[in-house]
Amino acid sequence: MSAVAERVAPIPAGSTALPTVHDRHSRQEPPDLCTEAHVLVVGWSEDYLETLQAELENAGVLHVTVCRAETRAVEQIRGHLPDILLLEAGLAESRHAGLLQALMLETRLQNCPVIVVAQRRDLEQKRRCLEIGCFDFLVRPFEQIELVLRLQHTLDSCWYRDTLRMRDAQFEEAVRRRTEDLAQSRMEIVQCLARAAEFRDDVTGNHVVRVGKYVRIISRELGLSEAHAELLDQAAQLHDVGKIAIPDSILKKPGPLEPDQFDLMRKHTAFGKQVLCPFSAHEQEQIRSHTRLGNQVLSVRSSPLMMLAARIAQTHHERWDGTGYPLGLAGEDIPLEGRMTAVADVFDALSTERPYKPAIPRQRCFEIMEQGRATQFDPRVLDAFFRRSEDITRIQMQYMDDVPFFGQQEAQG
Numbered sequence: 001m002s003a004v005a006e007r008v009a010p011i012p013a014g015s016t017a018l019p020t021v022h023d024r025h026s027r028q029e030p031p032d033l034c035t036e037a038h039v040l041v042v043g044w045s046e047d048y049l050e051t052l053q054a055e056l057e058n059a060g061v062l063h064v065t066v067c068r069a070e071t072r073a074v075e076q077i078r079g080h081l082p083d084i085l086l087l088e089a090g091l092a093e094s095r096h097a098g099l100l101q102a103l104m105l106e107t108r109l110q111n112c113p114v115i116v117v118a119q120r121r122d123l124e125q126k127r128r129c130l131e132i133g134c135f136d137f138l139v140r141p142f143e144q145i146e147l148v149l150r151l152q153h154t155l156d157s158c159w160y161r162d163t164l165r166m167r168d169a170q171f172e173e174a175v176r177r178r179t180e181d182l183a184q185s186r187m188e189i190v191q192c193l194a195r196a197a198e199f200r201d202d203v204t205g206n207h208v209v210r211v212g213k214y215v216r217i218i219s220r221e222l223g224l225s226e227a228h229a230e231l232l233d234q235a236a237q238l239h240d241v242g243k244i245a246i247p248d249s250i251l252k253k254p255g256p257l258e259p260d261q262f263d264l265m266r267k268h269t270a271f272g273k274q275v276l277c278p279f280s281a282h283e284q285e286q287i288r289s290h291t292r293l294g295n296q297v298l299s300v301r302s303s304p305l306m307m308l309a310a311r312i313a314q315t316h317h318e319r320w321d322g323t324g325y326p327l328g329l330a331g332e333d334i335p336l337e338g339r340m341t342a343v344a345d346v347f348d349a350l351s352t353e354r355p356y357k358p359a360i361p362r363q364r365c366f367e368i369m370e371q372g373r374a375t376q377f378d379p380r381v382l383d384a385f386f387r388r389s390e391d392i393t394r395i396q397m398q399y400m401d402d403v404p405f406f407g408q409q410e411a412q413g
């Protein structure tokens with residue numbers, strides 16, 4: 001048995017990456033068959049090996065190695081991966097098929113193109129070889145130029161295939177990183193905006209964080225997906241963003257508000273929607289039809305997160321019995337995200353200390369929440385909230401308010 005020659009490129013021990021033509025020839029173009037490619041000829045007969053080797057060398061192919069096909073042929077090929085493998089067909093059909101299958105199933109060898117060289121025309125054999133994954137099927141007699149061109153075409157095809165795969169993988173990785181960056185910066189902007197609004201009204205800004213996490217827990221209990229719950233967590237943090245538009249004289253007024261002041265305070269829901277979704281459908285259409293810039297502006301605003309946040313900002317003070325504001329929606333006409341945020345928001349307001357009231361003990365909070373069943377709150381949402389009360393409590397403890405900021409003890413809740 002001929003040994004595999006040293007000049008065939010060895011694969012580094014312990015290498016896990018799939019070697020490709022591209023890996024072995026780090027060039028800007030495919031390797032040249034005659035001067036660069038390593039061609040391995042595997043066959044069962046010395047005559048076959050010698051003939052093909054002579055044909056290749058006469059054609060100017062410099063790096064040709066021959067190997068008798070025996071049981072350890074796959075191991076030898078695996079250890080010295082060529083650029084092209086020429087395999088003898090037809091002499092031992094069953095062993096031939098076994099070797100072919102072993103080659104095609106061997107992950108490490110799947111990038112190595114196999115060309116079967118047959119002594120006679122056999123369409124059935126050709127079909128089987130191509131079906132199993134052989135790159136090409138050559139039948140004698142053939143001209144030297146045909147042999148050379150088909151081998152060079154094979155090298156070219158594999159090189160371009162590998163290049164495309166490599167660029168595709170690089171592109172996917174770049175997109176994945178950009179997407180992660182985008183999601184991270186979006187989350188940070190949402191949190192900044194939510195906290196900026198809440199700092200005007202709340203001493204620590206943790207209220208919005210807790211409400212977001214309560215809504216996430218409730219939504220999971222109601223069967224929503226983890227991805228949707230994540231979006232709700234962020235969107236719910238913006239529920240009171242409309243308070244940005246409420247004057248300090250009202251927002252921070254000690255004591256009860258006058259009716260007209262209370263009316264304005266209630267408008268934080270509409271302001272919130274306007275902040276997050278500043279154009280009506282009609283306005284959107286007008287802007288779209290006028291300018292390209294308008295389209296760009298609207299494409300940002302139309303993200304699922306912002307649309308969800310706008311619905312929450314608008315509906316988190318609606319009540320199940322229809323007596324809430326600003327729209328007076330009732331029952332399931334209130335978007336589910338608004339109903340969930342209503343439960344989370346009220347529980348957090350009750351259970352935390354505010355400048356105008358002490359924190360209410362947790363158990364008492366639950367009792368007060370229960371009193372709002374089917375009047376203020378959706379019973380199904382309230383049940384989900386109670387079923388997950390342990391997790392709610394854990395979040396409450398984890399994100400407990402600490403040191404008051406900005407001396408806002410006079411703030412109006």
Ligand SMILES: [Fe+2]
Binds near residue numbers: 239240268316317
């Ligand atoms: Fe609110």
Ligand SMILES: [Fe+2]
Binds near residue numbers: 207211239240
């Ligand atoms: Fe709130």
